[in-house]
Amino acid sequence: MIDVKGLVKAYGTKRAVDGVSFSVRRGEILGFLGPNGAGKSTTMKMITGFLRPDEGTARVEGIDVAADPVAAKRRMGYLPENAPAYPEMTVAEFLGFIAEVRGFRARAARQAHVERAITLTHLASVRNQTIETLSKGFKQRVGFAQALLHDPPVLILDEPTDGLDPNQKNEVRLLIRNMAVEKAVVLSTHILEEVEAICTRVIIISRGRIVADETPRQLLARKAGARMDEIFRSLTHSDA
Numbered sequence: 001m002i003d004v005k006g007l008v009k010a011y012g013t014k015r016a017v018d019g020v021s022f023s024v025r026r027g028e029i030l031g032f033l034g035p036n037g038a039g040k041s042t043t044m045k046m047i048t049g050f051l052r053p054d055e056g057t058a059r060v061e062g063i064d065v066a067a068d069p070v071a072a073k074r075r076m077g078y079l080p081e082n083a084p085a086y087p088e089m090t091v092a093e094f095l096g097f098i099a100e101v102r103g104f105r106a107r108a109a110r111q112a113h114v115e116r117a118i119t120l121t122h123l124a125s126v127r128n129q130t131i132e133t134l135s136k137g138f139k140q141r142v143g144f145a146q147a148l149l150h151d152p153p154v155l156i157l158d159e160p161t162d163g164l165d166p167n168q169k170n171e172v173r174l175l176i177r178n179m180a181v182e183k184a185v186v187l188s189t190h191i192l193e194e195v196e197a198i199c200t201r202v203i204i205i206s207r208g209r210i211v212a213d214e215t216p217r218q219l220l221a222r223k224a225g226a227r228m229d230e231i232f233r234s235l236t237h238s239d240a
Contacts, residue, residue, distance in 0.1 A: 002024040003059040035206065
């Protein structure tokens with residue numbers, strides 16, 4: 001579903017991403033972890049076509065993202081960090097706009113996809129509020145709703161539970177787990193308990209390079225009795 005080979009992105013003399021390669025199959029929830037500045041968001045932006053790599057390729061369902069970005073983006077939903085939205089629009093208006101951009105021109109089809117997204121992300125109570133009046137948690141849910149609105153086979157989620165309260169976090173985690181049965185999911189998070197709760201696999205990146213690619217169980221087995229945060233620090237200590 002996702003195939004990344006030798007991605008490189010440099011800013012001046014600094015290689016933010018330095019030869020990253022991995023693949024993600026249908027049904028996998030990949031936790032993509034690393035300290036601030038390690039290259040996580042840059043890698044995700046290259047996979048989603050928002051940044052062009054200096055070297056390497058990213059393919060989504062066999063489509064080269066750089067060569068055919070429109071076709072690739074049709075097959076993925078992307079929740080970026082601090083997801084942008086039009087603040088003066090209501091939630092329903094914004095999602096309707098996204099549905100039209102995604103190609104659902106018929107009113108019935110557009111409305112059906114909007115209603116599904118609102119239901120999945122529990123936005124019914126604020127559907128007629130303007131986005132600028134929403135709390136951070138609800139704004140985050142609007143961003144998640146636009147990412148899954150067209151029911152894509154691939155989801156790229158950058159901090160999807162940021163700003164949510166504990167109950168909302170559990171709801172989103174359950175939604176991701178249920179949806180991942182038929183999708184490939186890449187999930188970036190700073191919440192290590194989230195990794196243990198829903199991820200089937202973990203990649204840790206440090207200084208632009210992959211330092212671990214294992215299941216959560218395998219990571220914890222590296223050191224008897226160690227917690228996930230201790231394993232994480234031991235693998236990324238040079239970034240401290």
